[in-house]
Amino acid sequence: MVAPVIIGLIVLNIYPFIDSIIMSLYKSQGLGPAKFVGLQNYVKMFSDKQLWQSTWNSVYFVILTVPVGVFIALLLAVLLNSKIKGRDAYRCIYFLPMVVAPAAVAMVWRWIFNAEVGILNQMLGVFGIKGPNWLSGPNLAIVSIAIIAIWSAVGYDLVMILAGLQSISASYYEAAEIDGANAIQRFFHITVPLISPTLFFVVLMRTMNSLKQFDTVYLLVKSTNPAFKKSATLMVLFYREAFEKFNKGYASAIVMWSFVIIMIFTVFQFVAEKKLVNYD
């Protein structure tokens, strides 16, 4: 009964993974057979400034999105958990961007962020503020994309955190209230430890997704955009090499490097989990 899954996984995932490793040692030559070049792709890659810039872009994107995004989701989840009227309606609204295609999300934000006629800069103009070039300012574009990413994902994280909050028995809070703990003490001494497994899962998932960020950057920052160098994530770099320039070998080396970065983050987070997460 496991046969379909196992055969599928071997054909679709295990074999391709090994194939990617092998391919990263070859140089593709148009339509002809690939040539074995040893570690040359890796040497070329590590001496490319853009690779290091893109690695930083991906990490920076995690720094920009994960703490703020998870904090907002946690805050909203706590507010929604307080027996408030219209909870389901709020939850439904916050989840909305998740069911919209990323391309549609990207286009509408591109319109809002438009430097000359976009609604955001026009509103800022009312207050006498000259709005910036949200999507083409070399240092700003990735921040704007982080804002879009947080906006898109906050509902998803909120739903998971809220489910975690709802599984906490009310008796803990009652006991704490009798002991005279105020709302802030109750939050840090009861809520946070008891939902730490959920929070850990959300942070892990959000980190992985942010490290693999592709579509919004790909759609909003084209290679001719002055912000491209400082916004192109590793996955954008990978996509360009593999499917625009057709350097499959070199692209495979990039994907292996991304894999290493992702593994470093995963290991780091599991070490943090041992220290911070409470499973009692």
Add this chain to the structure above:
Amino acid sequence: MTTAAKPVSVNKESSYRRNAKFLVHIILIMGSFIMIFPFVWMILTSFKTQGEAIMIPPILLPSSWAPVSYIEVLRTLPFDKLYFNTIVLMLARIVCATVTSSMAGFAFAKLEFPFKKLFFFIVLTQLMLPSQVFIIPQYGMLSAMNQLNTIFALIFPGLVSAFGTFFLRQFYMGLPNDLSEAAKLDGCNVFQTFFLILMPLTKTAMMALAVFTALFAYSDMMWPLIVNMNIEKMTLSAGISSLQGQHSTNYPVMMAGSALAMIPMLVLYLLFQRQFIEGIALTGTKA
């Protein structure tokens, strides 16, 4: 704790609570506004003319509600094909993922068989690896099978699901062994026990997996862009991204395209809101 009880009058306490509730609503409503505004702006823009859209200062409402941009975008992109492909992709991935994952999840949880540990290790390995690692070889396989630019190509990486297998295994593990033993005593073979007794009990979990699979199939962009050049075989998500090139400054048309692309999932979401939200919550708490 030994904090002295503060002498708070009942009145003051309840008015404090009321104010707090009020503040909470204000924050939540402001948040909701930020969540909804882009969609409202999308719809309003889609009915404006190009001239109205780029007016300074901006105008809120279009002068006419004639769906000019919608007609234009329907002429530019084969939306019937895009809808059809997206729905076929989602259904195929849901069926493949739930059926194969249910079987494997059940077997991993309830059966003993050779190489069980090794096979489970394969499942976990796939979960750890980022999907981009597989993309170039998967593309190569499709190209070798001469299956590029087909709907099958869209479905291909989702034929089986390691996540689904792991997720459903958790549920089968939670089902008591007495159940399968009783079924065995009543003369059920393994397959009957699985299909008739245990599988129906994982209905909520299968629903959750279906929602999860559908959402990710719907929003995935990289894969359709890679395997399908032909717009007739595109998904909605990847298809409308081509509007950016053709109409890079015609915002009403882009907004009309985005609005049309939103509809199918939005309708499903509004109809099955509970299943969506509870399903996603379940994938978070059990996985």
